[in-house]
Amino acid sequence: MTTLIQDNALVLFQGDSITDSGRSRQDTNHLGDGYALITAGWFSALYPQKKVSFLNRGISGNRVPDLIGRWQQDYLDLKPTWLSILIGVNDMWRRYDSNDPTTTGEYESNYRRLLDLTRERLTPQIILCEPFLLPINEQQKSWREDLDPKIEVVQRLARDYKTLLVPLDSIFAEASQQREASYWLPDGVHTSPAGAALIAQSWLKTVGAL
Numbered sequence: 001m002t003t004l005i006q007d008n009a010l011v012l013f014q015g016d017s018i019t020d021s022g023r024s025r026q027d028t029n030h031l032g033d034g035y036a037l038i039t040a041g042w043f044s045a046l047y048p049q050k051k052v053s054f055l056n057r058g059i060s061g062n063r064v065p066d067l068i069g070r071w072q073q074d075y076l077d078l079k080p081t082w083l084s085i086l087i088g089v090n091d092m093w094r095r096y097d098s099n100d101p102t103t104t105g106e107y108e109s110n111y112r113r114l115l116d117l118t119r120e121r122l123t124p125q126i127i128l129c130e131p132f133l134l135p136i137n138e139q140q141k142s143w144r145e146d147l148d149p150k151i152e153v154v155q156r157l158a159r160d161y162k163t164l165l166v167p168l169d170s171i172f173a174e175a176s177q178q179r180e181a182s183y184w185l186p187d188g189v190h191t192s193p194a195g196a197a198l199i200a201q202s203w204l205k206t207v208g209a210l
Contacts, residue, residue, distance in 0.1 A: 004208050005043070011082040014067060016061060018035070082127065085126070092133075107153055108156075140188045
């Protein structure tokens with residue numbers, strides 16, 4: 001078993017509430033109680049000799065422009081070796097709960113700007129994670145028309161920027177054949193402990209750690 005993550009690497013998780021998952025703002029090393037914590041815990045147990053560090057800077061409610069706005073302090077200043085980004089569900093959701101839509105074109109142009117900023121001064125290895133949705137009611141089924149094109153954007157960006165990709169939407173879709181959607185994502189978007197563990201497992205497989 002050979003992981004892609006180097007000795008003494010610094011891994012930075014970035015995103016919205018799914019990444020944030022209740023992390024403390026007073027403790028800069030706090031990872032929250034979601035997939036970032038589970039990922040870091042399992043990796044560190046499997047590869048203690050590699051001395052890899054993990055940081056979480058996810059912020060609930062963020063969309064891609066929010067990441068751009070805080071990229072200096074929450075990315076450049078941290079100088080990560082690896083950058084993992086999971087962003088996009090709020091770029092979809094605000095259309096439905098706040099009448100504040102983000103078009104697919106805006107999402108892609110903003111995300112490209114983010115990735116260009118990411119590589120201007122640092123050379124981290126990048127992991128893009130698909131945003132995801134498991135509808136738990138009829139209303140949420142219509143959200144797929146907005147989210148699906150954004151998932152395709154992330155897939156395209158992973159190809160264009162030659163990053164790793166964690167195909168979380170299809171992974172959750174497959175998982176929902178084993179147990180009901182709410183088992184993994186109680187509100188269709190945010191993870192249960194099992195859903196967070198599924199992200200962590202998928203992430204670790206992507207970097208060759210499992």
